[in-house]
Amino acid sequence: MPRKTAKQSRRSNPVSRLIPIARRWALWAVVTAATCIALASLAHRFVPPGPTYYMKQEVRRLGAIRYQWTPMDQIAPVMARSAVAAEDANFCEHWGFDMKAIRQVLEKGAGRGASTISQQTVKNVYLWQGRSWLRKALEAVMTPVSEMIWTKRRIVEIYLNVAEFDEGVFGVDAAARHxxxxxxxxxxPLQAARLAAVLPDPKDRSASKPSAWLRKRTASIMDGAATIRRDGRAACFED
Known part of the structure; x- marks a missing residue:
């Protein structure tokens, strides 16, 4: 019986026939996703993002949320400095990923703690809450794109407007009034630092009824906000 050639074997093997098709679909998906990300980021350079996926989830769960978009020039500058000091002091010095912080986290063996404001903004606007490799992979792809299209000031503006500050309270406008x-x-400066202190855990921390730990954290953030103003690490998002 004559042996089958490699070409004939591929034709007779359905899995082999599917591999090139799967590759083409994967390439198409990557190109499409990259295009959508770029177009969305370009639009949001000028237009405020609408309610995020997480906001919509909370509306369904709670019935309503408090949220009002506020332009950066209507937010106290100390609020932006406080948020950056609390969450990403080297924000002006990186391109979306703080490699020094990542190395420190890896050396300590921690599972989290190196997420930048840029990453958090991308996650809050375009992705979903919770930890998964898929979400982190998408976040890793989308963050540099947004960094290229948005200014640093725009990133902070969007971040402050979509971050959760209490259950059902989104954005700095709703948080300040709440x-x-x-x-x-x-x-x-004290109020701004209090708001920044609740950002990592808004459902379990209160800016109006701070614990002893939160008071200490607030004082640290106030010092940090003053420091990054003095040493120039706030220059990229200040007027």
């Missing part, structure tokens, strides 16, 4: 009864432009 906790302190003031507009975001009227936030004091």
């Amino acid at each position: 906790y302190f009864g003031v507009a975001p432009a009227g936030l004091s």
Whole structure:
């Protein structure tokens, strides 16, 4: 019986026939995703993002949320400095990933702690909450794209407007009024630091009823905000 050639074997093996098709579909999916990401980021350079996926989830769960988009020039500058000092002090010095912080986290064996404001903004606007390799992979692809299209000031502006500050309270406008009864432009350094202190865990921390630990964290953030203003690490998002 004559032996089958390699070409004939591939034709008779359905799995082999599917591999080139799968590759073409994968390439198409990557190109399509990259195009959508770029177009969305380009649009959001000028237009505020709509309610995020997580906001919509909370609306379904709670019935309503508090949220109002506020331009950066209507937010107290100390609020932006406080958020950056609290979450990503080297924000002006990296391109979306803080490699020094990542190395420190790996050396300590921690599973989290190196996420930048750029990464958090991409996650909050385009992705979903929770930890998964798929989400982290998408975040890793999308963050540099957004960094290229958005200014640093725009990233901070979007971040402050979509971050959750309490259950059902999204964005600095709703947070300032909810906790302190003031507009975001009227936030004091102490109030701004309190808001920044609750950002990593808004459902379990309160800016209006701070624990002893949160008071210490607030003081640290106030010092950090003043420091990055003095040493120039706030220059990329300040006027």
